[in-house]
Amino acid sequence: xxxxxxxxxxxxxxxxxxxxxxxxxxxxxxxxxxxxxxxxxxxxxxxxxxxxxxxxxxxxxxxxxxxxxxxxxxxxxxxxxxxxxxxxxxxxxxxxxxxxxxxxxxxxxxxxxxxxxxxxxxxxxxxxxxxxxxxxxxxxxxxxxxxxxxxxxxxxxxxxxxxxxxxxxxxxxxxxxxxxxxxxxxxxxxxxxxxxxxxxxxxxxxxxxxxxxxxxxxxxxxxxxxxxxxxxxxxxxxxxxxxxxxxxxxxxxxxxxxxxxxxxxxxxxxxxxxxxxxxxxxxxxxxxxxxxxxxxxxxxxxxxxxxxxxxxxxxxxxxxxxxxxxxxxxxxxxxxxxxxxxxxxxxxxxxxxxxxxxxxxxxxxxxxxxxxxxxxxxxxxxxxxxxxxxxxxxxxxxxxxxxxxxxxxxxxxxxxxxxxxxxxxxxxxxxxxxxxxxxxxxxxxxxxxxxxxxxxxxxxxxxxxxxxxxxxxxxxxxxxxxxxxxxxxxxxxxxxxxxxxxxxxxxxxxxxxxxxxxxxxxxxxxxxxxxxxxxxxxxxxxxxxxxxxxxxxxxxxxxxxxx
Numbered sequence: 300x301x302x303x304x305x306x307x308x309x310x311x312x313x314x315x316x317x318x319x320x321x322x323x324x325x326x327x328x329x330x331x332x333x334x335x336x337x338x339x340x341x342x343x344x345x346x347x348x349x350x351x352x353x354x355x356x357x358x359x360x361x362x363x364x365x366x367x368x369x370x371x372x373x374x375x376x377x378x379x380x381x382x383x384x385x386x387x388x389x390x391x392x393x394x395x396x397x398x399x400x401x402x403x404x405x406x407x408x409x410x411x412x413x414x415x416x417x418x419x420x421x422x423x424x425x426x427x428x429x430x431x432x433x434x435x436x437x438x439x440x441x442x443x444x445x446x447x448x449x450x451x452x453x454x455x456x457x458x459x460x461x462x463x464x465x466x467x468x469x470x471x472x473x474x475x476x477x478x479x480x481x482x483x484x485x486x487x488x489x490x491x492x493x494x495x496x497x498x499x500x501x502x503x504x505x506x507x508x509x510x511x512x513x514x515x516x517x518x519x520x521x522x523x524x525x526x527x528x529x530x531x532x533x534x535x536x537x538x539x540x541x542x543x544x545x546x547x548x549x550x551x552x553x554x555x556x557x558x559x560x561x562x563x564x565x566x567x568x569x570x571x572x573x574x575x576x577x578x579x580x581x582x583x584x585x586x587x588x589x590x591x592x593x594x595x596x597x598x599x600x601x602x603x604x605x606x607x608x609x610x611x612x613x614x615x616x617x618x619x620x621x622x623x624x625x626x627x628x629x630x631x632x633x634x635x636x637x638x639x640x641x642x643x644x645x646x647x648x649x650x651x652x653x654x655x656x657x658x659x660x661x662x663x664x665x666x667x668x669x670x671x672x673x674x675x676x677x678x679x680x681x682x683x684x685x686x687x688x689x690x691x692x693x694x695x696x697x698x699x700x701x702x703x704x705x706x707x708x709x710x711x712x713x714x715x716x717x718x719x720x721x722x723x724x725x726x727x728x729x730x731x732x733x734x735x736x737x738x739x740x741x742x743x744x745x746x747x748x749x750x751x752x753x754x755x756x757x758x759x760x761x762x763x764x765x766x767x768x769x770x771x772x773x774x775x776x777x778x779x780x781x782x783x784x785x786x787x788x789x790x791x792x793x794x795x796x797x798x799x800x801x802x803x804x805x806x807x808x809x810x811x812x813x814x815x816x817x818x819x820x821x822x823x824x825x826x827x828x829x830x831x832x833x834x835x836x837x838x839x840x841x842x843x844x845x846x847x848x849x850x851x852x853x854x855x856x857x858x859x860x861x862x
Contacts, residue, residue, distance in 0.1 A: 320345055320359060321379045323403035328380075345380060350628040353397040355616040358383035384582050385494030387514040387613065389484040393620040395477065396628050402431075402480045405487045412453040412715040413497060415708055416490045422459055425451040426466035427483035431476040436468040491518075491525050491708040497715050498572045500544065500561040509713060510544070510561060510572065512579035514613075517546060519559070520713045525706040527559060531584040538596050539573040539604075541566050541788070546576075574606050581608040588612050816841060 318341060319329045330344055338359065346354040360379045382404040389405075392398045406428055408414035409421075416424070428451060433441070446464040447455070471479065487493055495518065497509040502521075509520040517534055519527035529548045536547040546559040563569035577594050585591060593607040611619070815827050816837070827833055 318378065322349075323380055323382075323400050323407065341378075349396065349400075351396055351400070352623055353392060353394060353616065353620050355611050356382055356384050356386055356397070357400070384579070384613070385514050387583070389488055390481055391617075393623050394627055396630055398484060399480060399630055402483060405484070405493075408495075409451060409487075410453070412713075413492065413495055414487060414490060415492045415711075415713050415715075417707075418459060418462075418710055420486065420490065421452065422462040422466060424483060424486055425449075425459075425463045426471055427479045427486065429463065429467045430471040430474050431479040431483070434476070435472055491706050492520070492713070495520070496575070497713075498563070498568070498575070500563050500572075502562075503560055508561065509715070512576055514583055517548075517576070519561075520708065522712045523707055523709050525708050528706070529557070531580055534580060534584075537573055537576040537580065537594075539563075539569045540596070542569050542784075544569050544572055570604060573604075577606055578608045581612065582610070583613050585612045586614055588615060812841070 315331050315333055317329060318332045319327050320341070321327055328345055328348055330341070332341060342354070342357075342359050345359070346352075346357075351357070357380060360381045380400075382401060385404075386392055386401060389398060389401045392401065405414055409424060409428075414424075425446075429446060429449065444460075444464075446467065447457075447460045451463070452459075474482070492511075494513040494515075495509075495511040497511050497520070500508055500510050502508050506521065508526075511518050511520065516528055516530040518525055518529075529546065529550075533548045533550055534546060535549050536545075538545045538547070542563050542565065544561050544563055546557075546561075548557040548559075549555075550557060563572055573596060581591050588611050591608050591612075593605055595605045814821075815824055815833065817824075
């Protein structure tokens, strides 16, 4: 739980401090933390509160006052419960409480644009959410256009909303919330962007891209395509140096070695990306946690960083879950449907799976018609804009992937909301802001601020406007700086290589002198000893130097004896 997820000691907290953790349903859990408490202690308290046993998939994310996701520093701070490792098969999770939390996380990913998919899949996913939250279609409670009042995606189209309502009315009648949530998980699991936690980077040509680690491997997303996918057993090494991130892979099926290179916005972002990759590879690839080893980014010329994943791996988590034997904890939700509904964004605590003796019922009066949908408790954000302003044009991509073997992930370019990007930012400068905008990511990284449907940076015609021209100028300056940095790195590498070569030659010379002055009876050493040059070196330099060292050692030894 490093960088993006909290770990270590809660430092700089005086005596005790009240910590608040925002849960996946946007309810809050508050507790008192001692000064020297570990992050694991808070996480265990939270899991006990939720009665959650399959907790290895989750973590506590920390957002500091500058909206950077780093380790605990000084209050005030915001912490959130989030899915850290997406389960490879969410439908196979043992307990419903775990599946429900993963469902909430995926629904959040869908809303923020991380779980991007084609229009047909998007309509089905949104219909499952609608069925889980408001139940079967009821003409008396759900008037025409009712689906347009829910915000499932960063932006909607009128055609998509009609399709969502059509599926909800005709194909999902009779499905319980549990079944709808399970079907949602099964559908989401099959998407190319399932489990993607995007890290904005640039390739060697300066084109923006998103790197991500999924339960199945490492992916690179560019435009509306997945341009690279490497299974975890193919990834041999992850390495970083300053802003440069390298992925080494061996594709045994085609007997091909691959090295991918990308550039992060800052050295801190690159190190965070590397740590995320090390954690994900250890969690999904290894058979046992005892196989985890300390990973280093160093090489012959650079010291680098060292990092070790701590925790159980996916296979151990699944084996442990299979041994769970208890009555499933009841998940109490308050909302439109008295028996089961999803929580609201703005009304009090909604999710609680603690024992019945500690559970309090939340009563919400059910209103008729459209206003009941807007004001009642549900977890999907309600759209506050007018009907005419709510529809944004969808930018279509006409590129094909038949010849390149690339997977088209959606009908539009992958550009997740700025509020969910996990990469920490070292400085809040104008240059950094421009850099993040060029990468397709606005400057803010505050996940907890619910973003409204945003206007695309460029229109259908590709006109950036004044802001776009400024961004392009900033991109040119950034490219020039990158070239200078690359030249500087090359010069430093050459200097390091020269120093290392000189050092090795010096060590070899000392070793040769020691061997020739020794009593070893080796043919080539005997030949060296008989040369005039060696005899001159022996009598004029080596013997006087040896006598000088012997004298100094005797003098130091005498001082030590006297003392």
